[in-house]
């Protein structure tokens with residue numbers, strides 16, 4: 655993230671304190687919206703998304719580059735109330751890389767404290783061990799094709815539990831074979847659900863599906879449901 659840069663207006667609001675914000679911890683937010691969860695084992699569930707601003711990675715296939723900069727500072731307590739006002743049980747904290755902002759941990763705990771079902775989407779480059787244990791952590795493992803494979807924080811795998819999920823986004827056959835080897839060497843499928851997605855426009859979904867079936871891989875194939883429904887647009 656780029657804390658030193660001035661935060662331009664987001665979603666038509668002025669930067670700086672939001673009306674009603676208190677003196678507590680704050681986070682820079684790109685957007686909050688209600689949609690259907692498009693990925694993970696929660697796919698299809700009405701979900702509130704809280705997209706935090708900033709990411710220290712630059713994956714070649716990134717579809718949320720609009721969250722790299724800008725955003726609006728909001729306090730955690732006000733964010734929680736805004737999420738609850740949207741009236742659904744499931745909330746997904748995403749980015750960008752949400753854990754790049756320290757107060758993300760406080761937001762996650764505050765959401766859990768209100769009996770929401772909380773998931774966190776993270777790049778796998780940040781330590782996830784301090785995340786509230788009630789949160790389902792969806793942790794990427796970056797492949798060579800992403801351009802960010804050296805950012806993987808491998809010790810994250812050791813703290814993942816059955817409620818958590820590991821996600822590979824694959825750019826081609828080389829990535830698939832690399833991921834298959836990582837899954838086998840680290841016995842990932844016995845730890846938690848392992849997700850495999852084709853990188854949009856780089857790998858045909860049917861091709862990936864055929865490879866998984868042929869190899870009888872113990873993974874869950876997934877496509878980005880929200881893109882099938884609404885296309886590649888922000889706020890969906």
Ligand code: SF4
Nearest residue numbers: 709711713716750777
């Ligand atoms: S970690 Fe996620 S948000 Fe960051 S560059 Fe990669 S795909 Fe984009």
